[in-house]
Amino acid sequence: MSRREITEDDVESLAVGAWVLGTGGGGNPYLSLLNMRLLHREGKRVHLIDAEDLADDAYVAVIAGMGAPLVGIERLTDHRVFARAARLMEEHTGRKFDAVMGMEIGGGNGVRPLLVAANLGIPVVDSDTMGRAYPEAQMTSVAVGGLKPCPMTVVDVRGLESVVETVPTWKWAERVGRKIVVEYGSTASTCQPPRTGAEVKKWGIHGTTSKAIAIGRAVREAQRTHADPIVAILAVEPGKLLFRGKVMDVARRVTEGYLRGITRFDGLDDYSGSTLTIDFQNEWIIASRDGKPLAMTPDLICVLDSVSGEAVGSETIRYGQRVTVIALPPPDVFLTPKGLEHVGPRAFGYDLDYRSVFSS
Amino acid sequence: MSRREITEDDVESLAVGAWVLGTGGGGNPYLSLLNMRLLHREGKRVHLIDAEDLADDAYVAVIAGMGAPLVGIERLTDHRVFARAARLMEEHTGRKFDAVMGMEIGGGNGVRPLLVAANLGIPVVDSDTMGRAYPEAQMTSVAVGGLKPCPMTVVDVRGLESVVETVPTWKWAERVGRKIVVEYGSTASTCQPPRTGAEVKKWGIHGTTSKAIAIGRAVREAQRTHADPIVAILAVEPGKLLFRGKVMDVARRVTEGYLRGITRFDGLDDYSGSTLTIDFQNEWIIASRDGKPLAMTPDLICVLDSVSGEAVGSETIRYGQRVTVIALPPPDVFLTPKGLEHVGPRAFGYDLDYRSVFSS
Structure with missing residues (x-):
């Protein structure tokens, strides 16, 4: 498949569809939608690519907000904070990202990879690692696949920044990462353990951004036609x-x-x-x-x-x-x-x- | 002052004197003493230098165990773990250390810089940042001096590794670092925010390793002579x-x-x-x-x-x-x-x- 632009209308649909796939979590996408509207107005454009189009050795950022959604609607996190989580990972590992994907397609976390893509000038992969939203770091396809559970960066809107460098298991990634998030105030932006293109192809859950856009489009169309x-x-x-x-x-x-x-x-x-x-x-x-x-x-x-x-x-x-x-x-x-x-x-x-x- | 070797007898005195200066904390130095005896037997030699002999742009590791001392005598931490805390800082910042000093001269933390020095092949600075032991990261001369409170590495004996990359204040360094330590099980080895030679000269508390050796020597001499x-x-x-x-x-x-x-x-x-x-x-x-x-x-x-x-x-x-x-x-x-x-x-x-x- 070819690289395709995510239009402003696609983003509107994505916000609605990702919220459905969020199964109650992932955070309300509204704030991330406002951020994307703003970035669009500033001329930023984001493209979607398929996992199969990644080189095997491509370096892929995996983005997610972490914390308690109720806090996320009081302490507002903008696109620069998510971009910073990815940048910190680049600085720490000494490697530039080629693409970005979501840890989970559900809720605000389904939209946040776009915020990072717009800031870093890289495409979004049409895949995630949950196919929905889940509360804990070990609840992903890449954890089921036994892929490396670290490093992870954890940053917040006030500039607090940490790196979980080595953990033996995904549950340990969750344990240490969560304690940092709680101390920050129970909401933070994370760059999850980076993945290679080969890992994304093998363990990603594919087509989920497209799926969320399709669901959102169906809902919006029904609203428009009173169906x-x-x-x-x-x-x-x-x-x-x-x-x-x-x-x-x-x-x-x-x-x-x-x-x-x-x-x-x-x-x-x-x-x-x-x-x-x-x-x-x-x-x-x-x-x-x-x-x-x-x-x-x-x-x-x-x-x-x-x-x-x-x-x-x-x-x-x-x-x-x-x-x-x-x-x-x-x-x-x-x-x-x-x-x-x-x-x-x-x-x-x-x-x-x-x-x-x-x-x- | 010249660079001088810390003899095996000096280490024995240091362990006794640092424990006195620990004012109850800093952890019992016995385990670190055993580690230094072992390293000495393996042919490792450690040298002490004065802060004034550091170049202004020298890069100095600041080492400390962090946690609850009671846990530290159950979960034993050897010299490689403290060395790893310093190595992780080198990897993260991309810079090699020229020397190492202790965050606190008190207790085991008065001996631990020697463990790192022996592993990294660098000298120990005859200074610390407390002149004793204190429980929290902001209770140092460098914090009083308003020096940069980050980054800090936190590692443990099982291989858990984290980096507190950015915090606005020393109290935040303590807050985030402490939560990581607690999740590890309330004992960890840390490399505190690195200092330049100029910073050590200005804000270090000087001559404290020598002081601890002198106190320990006096106690041991009294024991020998029944004074x-x-x-x-x-x-x-x-x-x-x-x-x-x-x-x-x-x-x-x-x-x-x-x-x-x-x-x-x-x-x-x-x-x-x-x-x-x-x-x-x-x-x-x-x-x-x-x-x-x-x-x-x-x-x-x-x-x-x-x-x-x-x-x-x-x-x-x-x-x-x-x-x-x-x-x-x-x-x-x-x-x-x-x-x-x-x-x-x-x-x-x-x-x-x-x-x-x-x-x-």
């Missing part, structure tokens, strides 16, 4: 409707650098008389209907505004919202025993065997 | 006898990466009927006699075994020990208003104005 945006999403993605209801309660706390809690919905329409709860750790992890598990990680649980079709995040969900909950299928890499060990229900402390909503 | 080692110390240092007694109680906990607590002594001999308590945060901070403050930081409070004259540390003190408590005068740099702001009683949370035991 049902949920139906529009399910027309472009092989998802499943799980529930319609109203938010009745949200219990939410910022703890250990994450946003954790539980939210409860009362059913509406066909779901009247039924109750749904969703446990979250930044992302929606387990949805239970009337006390019985209904959907669980790694299936993507997406909570969407029933009218606009736009996603609702764990930091923005609030009493009274009318929502539709759908599931989207997870990347294959997480369905192996090793994959489930990294991101299945037990990885989040739930004594449950994974059961896909798509297998029934 | 009073306390008298021997007070003959080479202008100190003051504060108390003689027996340890009656130690309340000690590892918290936030420090060893904190309080120890209580019942008086013996001239001090019979009187009680001394000493609050500690790694180091002895405030000594109170019968409830009234008797001596406080930055004065050096040294708890010594009454028979051997060797120091007792906050991690090794225990019920029943017969001890003599003396005070030694602090470096001048800590007696200015800025110095007291960094290391006076209020810097440790005590609502007390500093009153020197030497002014009465």
Whole structure:
């Protein structure tokens, strides 16, 4: 495939689609969208390339915001901070990046690679390492693949900068990185362990930026034509409707650098008389209907505004919202025993065997 | 002054003297002494130079163990780990060190620069930045001098490695560095922000390695001749006898990466009927006699075994020990208003104005 420009309209769609794929986390993309609009106005243009077009020895930055999404909407991080995370990695390793990709396509983290691309003048790879959003550093395809878990840079908007240089495992990358992020104030910009082109080709989850743009375009088109945006999403993605209801309660706390809690919905329409709860750790992890598990990680649980079709995040969900909950299928890499060990229900402390909503 | 070899006998004296200057902290020097004996047997020789012999643009490593001393006697750190902290700094900054000095002359940290010197083949500067030991990174002469508080490397015996690249203040260096150390398990080897020769000359506390060797030599000579080692110390240092007694109680906990607590002594001999308590945060901070403050930081409070004259540390003190408590005068740099702001009683949370035991 050829290198193609990401238009301003694509960015608008990407922000909507990435928020859907964020499954509640990854941070609201709105601020990153504003940043991209600004960069576009300044004449910056960003291009998308396919992983297969990377040289095997290409040096690829992997970008992500890290922390508790609720903090991210109070302490605002602009494009220069994400660019600095990548630049610090270049300075530390003595090597220039050829391209940039996202650690996760979900939420603001689906848009942030564009901010870095615009600053560094390099293309964005149409791949990520989660195919959604997840809260922890070891919950990626590259961690499942056993790729090197370091170095990682951690910077913040006030100029605090650290490098996690050597760790033996991805869980250690998460442990040390998270403590730095918590001390910064529970939000930071990171450049994750750089990848070679060969590694991205083998272990990346491919086409996810394009997928997010397609989802966002479908939602925006439905909004424009007053069609049902949920139906529009399910027309472009092989998802499943799980529930319609109203938010009745949200219990939410910022703890250990994450946003954790539980939210409860009362059913509406066909779901009247039924109750749904969703446990979250930044992302929606387990949805239970009337006390019985209904959907669980790694299936993507997406909570969407029933009218606009736009996603609702764990930091923005609030009493009274009318929502539709759908599931989207997870990347294959997480369905192996090793994959489930990294991101299945037990990885989040739930004594449950994974059961896909798509297998029934 | 010329470059002079630190003999094996000097190292034995240094270990004893640095432990006295450790004021309870800096870690027991015994393990570092064993390391130096080993390196000596392998033919490694270490030389001491004066700060004034450094070129202004010389690049000087500043070495320290960081963490809770109690953990340091369970998770043993050898000379290669301290050398690695310095090597990581060289790799990160792209510059080779010309010399090495200690962050603090007190405790094991008074000996550790020698371990690095032996590995890197560079001399040790006869200076440090505390003239004793202190628990926090901002409690140094270079912090009082407003020198740059970064970068810092933090490595451990299992190969965990991090770099605190940019922080705005020394307190932030302490905050971020400490969180990394705590996550490692509350003990790590660090290379503190490197200094130029000019900075060492201006802000170093000079002659402290020689001073520690002299104190240690006096104690060892007294032991050999069955003389009073306390008298021997007070003959080479202008100190003051504060108390003689027996340890009656130690309340000690590892918290936030420090060893904190309080120890209580019942008086013996001239001090019979009187009680001394000493609050500690790694180091002895405030000594109170019968409830009234008797001596406080930055004065050096040294708890010594009454028979051997060797120091007792906050991690090794225990019920029943017969001890003599003396005070030694602090470096001048800590007696200015800025110095007291960094290391006076209020810097440790005590609502007390500093009153020197030497002014009465």
